Amino acid sequence: MRIGIYGGTFNPPHLGHLISARFAMDFLELDKLLLIPAGEPPHKAVPEGSPTGEQRLEMTELAADALLLPGRAEVSDMELRRGGKSYTADTLRALRQEYPEAELWLLMGTDMFLTLQNWREPEVICSLAHLGAFTRTRSDTGEMLEIQGKYLSDRFGAKVCTILLPQITPVSSTQLRAMLEQGEGAQYLPPAVYGYILRHGLYGTHADLKTLTVDQLRACSLSMVYAKRHAHILGVEEEAVKLARRWGADEELARRAGILHDCTKYLKLEEHLAICEAAGIGLDDMERSSEKLLHSKSGAAVAKNVYGQSDQVYQAILYHTTGRADMTLLEKIVYLADYMEPNRSFEGVDKLRQLCYTDLDAALEMGLGMSVEDLKQRDVPIHRNTQGALDWIQEHRKG
Ligand code: DGI
Ligand code: FE
Ligand code: FE
Numbered sequence: 001m002r003i004g005i006y007g008g009t010f011n012p013p014h015l016g017h018l019i020s021a022r023f024a025m026d027f028l029e030l031d032k033l034l035l036i037p038a039g040e041p042p043h044k045a046v047p048e049g050s051p052t053g054e055q056r057l058e059m060t061e062l063a064a065d066a067l068l069l070p071g072r073a074e075v076s077d078m079e080l081r082r083g084g085k086s087y088t089a090d091t092l093r094a095l096r097q098e099y100p101e102a103e104l105w106l107l108m109g110t111d112m113f114l115t116l117q118n119w120r121e122p123e124v125i126c127s128l129a130h131l132g133a134f135t136r137t138r139s140d141t142g143e144m145l146e147i148q149g150k151y152l153s154d155r156f157g158a159k160v161c162t163i164l165l166p167q168i169t170p171v172s173s174t175q176l177r178a179m180l181e182q183g184e185g186a187q188y189l190p191p192a193v194y195g196y197i198l199r200h201g202l203y204g205t206h207a208d209l210k211t212l213t214v215d216q217l218r219a220c221s222l223s224m225v226y227a228k229r230h231a232h233i234l235g236v237e238e239e240a241v242k243l244a245r246r247w248g249a250d251e252e253l254a255r256r257a258g259i260l261h262d263c264t265k266y267l268k269l270e271e272h273l274a275i276c277e278a279a280g281i282g283l284d285d286m287e288r289s290s291e292k293l294l295h296s297k298s299g300a301a302v303a304k305n306v307y308g309q310s311d312q313v314y315q316a317i318l319y320h321t322t323g324r325a326d327m328t329l330l331e332k333i334v335y336l337a338d339y340m341e342p343n344r345s346f347e348g349v350d351k352l353r354q355l356c357y358t359d360l361d362a363a364l365e366m367g368l369g370m371s372v373e374d375l376k377q378r379d380v381p382i383h384r385n386t387q388g389a390l391d392w393i394q395e396h397r398k399g
Contacts, residue, residue, distance in 0.1 A: 016169035126156035195223030210308025235341030323389030
């Protein structure tokens with residue numbers, strides 16, 4: 001097994017880190033990538049007012065998840081747990097114990113690579129891992145890397161592979177921190193990392209979560225869920241806006257409801273219950289015991305109380321899983337966008353999509369009908385709002 005090891009302060013982790021790590025994984029045919037946020041970086045102090053180690057760890061986890069390589073890209077908290085200055089030699093010794101058979105590849109940018117002889121125990125580093133050095137700025141040349149590689153191999157027996165990245169991300173964490181303070185820099189971050197920064201007010205962003213722009217709101221929502229759900233959320237947003245345009249609903253509200261509708265999807269039962277309790281949302285027994293039903297309640301509460309969304313957005317999220325009798329236009333739109341956004345595929349999805357743009361109530365009846373059928377087949381109890389919605393739309397369309 002080949003493991004890539006990418007350490008850093010990750011303050012914050014950005015697209016430059018991810019693009020170089022991703023490229024190195026292919027280039028070196030790595031089976032696994034370990035991102036390791038430093039406790040205290042040996043070569044520089046973490047600047048005053050920086051996020052906590054725990055926050056850097058969480059941001060790095062969001063960044064790793066954004067690679068969408070489950071089981072292959074992971075974050076290790078070993079340097080943060082070890083405390084004190086994070087020496088790479090210690091980290092490699094620990095990893096060698098954990099993975100005695102693996103080929104370890106220490107990944108780093110040119111700036112670090114050029115000073116490796118000054119790190120603590122460079123001979124230990126070079127004996128435990130191969131070195132993968134990649135270019136970070138336009139002025140880094142392959143020639144510089146070759147010369148340093150030869151020096152390290154002559155002096156410490158290092159095995160070096162230099163990696164010329166086809167594309168340079170023109171930003172550093174230092175520059176990013178300054179940009180974030182000025183309200184800029186989002187384009188250099190995985191959206192979920194940017195959302196995390198906004199939610200925690202890091203790097204002097206001081207955003208008021210109740211008055212975020214749509215782009216910021218989207219980033220916040222994405223930062224609350226696993227990356228595997230991101231495409232779905234973006235799909236619901238897009239579809240909800242299109243449906244709103246088609247049927248004359250408020251596009252902005254449809255967008256915001258779509259963005260936030262699943263933001264609490266991965267909370268635990270107790271977390272859903274605590275949010276609902278604090279928001280004064282009454283729950284029945286079936287809801288209290290089902291995360292699937294609860295996420296629409298807690299999501300609505302977060303949309304309203306954390307992100308300052310209107311009652312219409314609140315209701316559309318509140319009923320997006322079950323529907324209900326007497327659904328509003330926006331509720332129908334979010335329910336159906338969730339059902340048939342571009343990433344959904346099931347028998348009949350094309351028919352449903354078409355109906356959504358020709359006869360919204362017929363589409364709603366079809367969607368609810370299929371839901372109830374599916375729940376029955378799987379022996380899942382049908383919530384009274386789901387049944388109520390189906391009965392209502394059937395009656396309504398007959399009448
Ligand atoms: O959150 P999504 O996966 O995008 O979709 P959703 O909010 O519609 O949630 C779908 C889940 O909710 C699905 O696993 C079935 C469950 N669900 C929907 N209606 C009912 C229900 N579960 C119960 N027990 N009763 C329902 O009436
Ligand atoms: Fe949902
Ligand atoms: Fe959804």
